[in-house]
Amino acid sequence: MRADRLVAALLLLQGRGRLTASELAGELEISVATARRDLEALSAAGIPVYPQPGRGGGWSLVGGARTDLTGLTAAEARALFLLLGPATTAAPALTSALRKLVRALPATFRADAEAAARAVVSDPAGWGEAGREPPALVRTLQDAVVAGHKVRLTYARKGSEPAERLVDPLGLVDKDGLWYLVAGTGAGRRTYRVDRVTAAEPTDLPAERPDGFDLAAEWERVVGEVERRRSLVTAVVLVAERHAGILRDHFGRHCEVLGREPDGRARLRVAAPMALSIAEQLAGWGAQVEVVEPEAVRAELARIGAELVARYAP
Structure with missing residues (x-):
């Protein structure tokens, strides 16, 4: 460690x-x-x-x-x-x-x-995004957690205008280079991506910290909920053993090695929210990846292939 x-x-x-x-x-x-x-x-x-x-x-x-x-x-x-x-x-x-x-x-x-x-909790398993330098506000938020003071955040949710909110900072998570703030709010506990926080102003107001709060346990709960939403569809695929590591890196937690085929190929299970999402991620592999099941993912790959042939075939 x-x-x-x-x-x-x-x-x-x-x-x-x-x-x-x-x-x-x-x-x-x-x-x-x-x-x-x-x-x-x-x-x-x-x-x-x-x-x-x-x-x-x-x-x-x-x-x-x-x-x-x-x-x-x-x-x-x-x-x-x-x-x-x-x-x-x-x-x-x-x-x-x-x-x-x-x-x-x-x-x-x-x-x-x-x-x-x-x-702070460190979670080395990524969510399909490359790690990066810690956002500039990480230290400010760490200090607020340690000091036990409320923070006034300006947060830009994806696709929405920045909004200001007063939160009780409970802890930070470094997830393979992506930082998250776990905080209490008037609407319950929330998780914020720190790289979407455009401003963080510590206050002198004491933060409310639940008795017995365990950051690691709370993060496990958050990850479990996110994984549940992101893994609604699974597919079994076959790929050359030398490429199995690339697929594992690409799908992260959503890839499980099931074993090896008699012909030497690796058998993997991958997951995503929809059959289309899996097909889109595998389409670029062409014939190097074979989808065994489900039929929904195979059908989406066939549709994508037909579209490409219709557009680019001589």
Whole structure:
């Protein structure tokens, strides 16, 4: 898990004083690119980690090596826990480490650190859209979640004019590079795509947070509802084994590997809201993909093919 790596990277930096991305990659058994991204994430979040270029350079903690994490400032502790996410979704060893770290922090830091740990959930499974840089307002919304203050949002729903609403920010979710805000409103709990938030103004009004609210559990509920709406039609398809990974990446959660055919092709189940939606996504594959069932998807593919022949055949 990424959270395990971030804690391990900090401990290694503090124990050795300086590390290169290559050395960190070797210690954690990850790629150099991943190690560099983790170090950059720590630095961007406000943890005092900085790179020194040139021969003999590497990454170091400002002030040199330290023996434990309890020397973190309030802002640094908060930034670290925002990066790590909720201990409830972490591996057992990390959960134990986070509890010890919270207990070791000065009492005045603990509430913010614990709030920060509950503020963000990471969901690596995409919804068919490529990841991107976090929207500029993510940090503003994170701070509002941790501080427990209402936020006045200007939100542009797809196909609608921007509208202003006052919300109780409950947590943020990083879904493979797409960020969502889970918030309470007068009409109930809602989820907002952060890249559609055009303005976010924190207020001094205390936010209402339901007792026992669990961001990870709430996100599972949201995902389940979205998946239910997006998976109303399923189709079984056959494709060359070398292309199965491409289809899995394309359909995301809506693709399940069922097995392998005697001729070596992979058997997959894909899903979408309508038969037409599946046919449109598969039409570009031509004869490389065979739809076994249902007949509705096969009929839509035949219709699309006939339209293309009518338009483009000599």
